[in-house]
Amino acid sequence: MTAQPAIEKARLAVFEGAFEALTHAPRSAGWVREARSAGLQAFLKLGLPHRKLEAWKYTDLVNKIPDDFGIDFPRIGVSGHNGAETMLLAEALDAPGLWLRTLYEPAATAIGNLNLALGENGALIRVPAGARLEEPISVHHEGPEAGYMSHARNLIQLEPGSRATLIETIKADDAGFATSLFKIDVQDGAHLTHIRIAETGAGAIWLGEDAVTLGASAKYELTQVQGGAGLVRIEPSINISGTRAEAHLSSANIGAASGHIDWRLSLNHRAPDTISRLRGRTVLGGKSFGAVQGGVSVAQNAQKADSHQMAKALLLSAHAQSVHKPELEIFAGDVKCGHGAATGALSPDQLFYLRARGIPQDQARLLLVEGFLEEIVEILDEGAIRNAAEGALRRLLAQALEAA
């Protein structure tokens, strides 16, 4: 590792200071403190991720994170528990049971280590074996105030044969910096539907990491609506470890003004007969930037793995920029791995057709963009969740079209 420049060292001292303040909190039991301390040391050693790292090629964190900020307690609410056990990490840390150890394993990334060290709150959810939750579980997460950072760690466990829907809403309006980690364990035959709606305002920085593990015949479906004028980089890493497990990931990425959306995925096929699907639809207005980086790796034993990814982008402004980067790493012989990408502007033919029918230009543009994103939204069952996703979509699109 190359030596860190002085400015970087000074900045890292802010994180160190924040950690000092935290570890004196009585709620950190010995083994938790040790794990967190190890996280901090690992983070300080590597520093903030920079663009020379392939994974961070499109997000320049070093020049976007301010030199100094206070630490904020993550504002998280969990509701809708019928049939599931839920609690907040802050409560659990008062008397951390050994079951919590799974959330304190060493992290592999800089953000993961930072989050491990400083994570003070989050949602802990366990769905018992065979339970089929009728109502979705909601996790609402408010971003920190301007000048502050917050770090959340969340644990979702679906025991064998269970079924649940998780709706996660993120609202980060202010120029704060947040990291959020989800450790998700979908055990044999379980099925998790995860809807994530992340809206960010100018100056906000939201960095997420999902570490998902799938058991045999498990299914994980993630549908996201994310973007705004802030920086959002949520990185799902899915270990498809059980035979016949499936991961379906879809995201509507909508950028406005100077918004920055970096959707990077690692889909790791680790067992035979596994399926992964990735669908990205990006709409960019203003000077916003969007990247979809679909990383797929297929281990040698993962014969008959079936993976496909398709990413499309619609640029509403000449100053917006989109990148699609599939990364395939295949060690098995008998697999199907496909990918495709397309980027374009709104079609003048389509616009004229709608306007010739009397639909005013702004409304015609909105209709076309909504149509472009429909493939993401139509995955969701009609009802409250779909309405919530469509509501967020419209709010984000209004900004994107305005800035365009």
Added chain:
Amino acid sequence: MLEINDLHATVGGKEIVRGLTLSIRAGEVHAIMGPNGSGKSTLSYVLAGRDGYAITGGQVLFNGQDIRELTPEARAALGLFLGFQYPVEIPGVTMMTFLRTAVNALAKARGGKELDAAAFLRKIKGAAEKLKISDDMLKRAVNVGYSGGEKKRAEVLQMTLLEPTMAVLDETDSGLDIDALKLVAEGVNALRGPDRAFLVITHYQRLLDYIVPDHVHILAHGKIQASGGPELAKELEKSGYEKFVKAA
């Protein structure tokens, strides 16, 4: 209703319409026939106000109003309708949503009342049935995966619901078999009336057997070369366009 005087129009800097004059009164059906490249489609786009189709000279009056500077949506609100030769596919937007959005946009622009979903369904039902447009087709994305006949029937459905006073139909017959052609023509004929006029643009006489025009014009080199009654179309069928193209 529609007065076109010495119209000149360019596409990509090239003059395609060169001094076209045409007058259509309420209740009339006019047909414009012409060979490929004569300026038929350009004329329809110029009338509807498509970007990139620049009027460089002459006048276009719709009910006495100069519409040259109006947006396509403003022209539609005034009662002008263009039936497309190639209806455009719009993925992700159902025909139902599209129709309702258009009907309500026009209602708003014309000072009428917007319809809720139920009222709109009632409005659309009879019209769709007459054109043999199924509910399933209405739930599909606009023109996506439609057959040639389905696309043109959907154009006539749009025309029926949007209640224009002047409809320009650009090669509505292209790509249609005889059954589909009859169905489309019936849809058009059902809308004929004393307050409404049609400009039917076609390459072939065949369509005019089903939509019988009051006046027929031959277009070549961006200009009307000859005008007459329905017999002119029949004559054309025998002799071809050659003499009009040469005469120009």
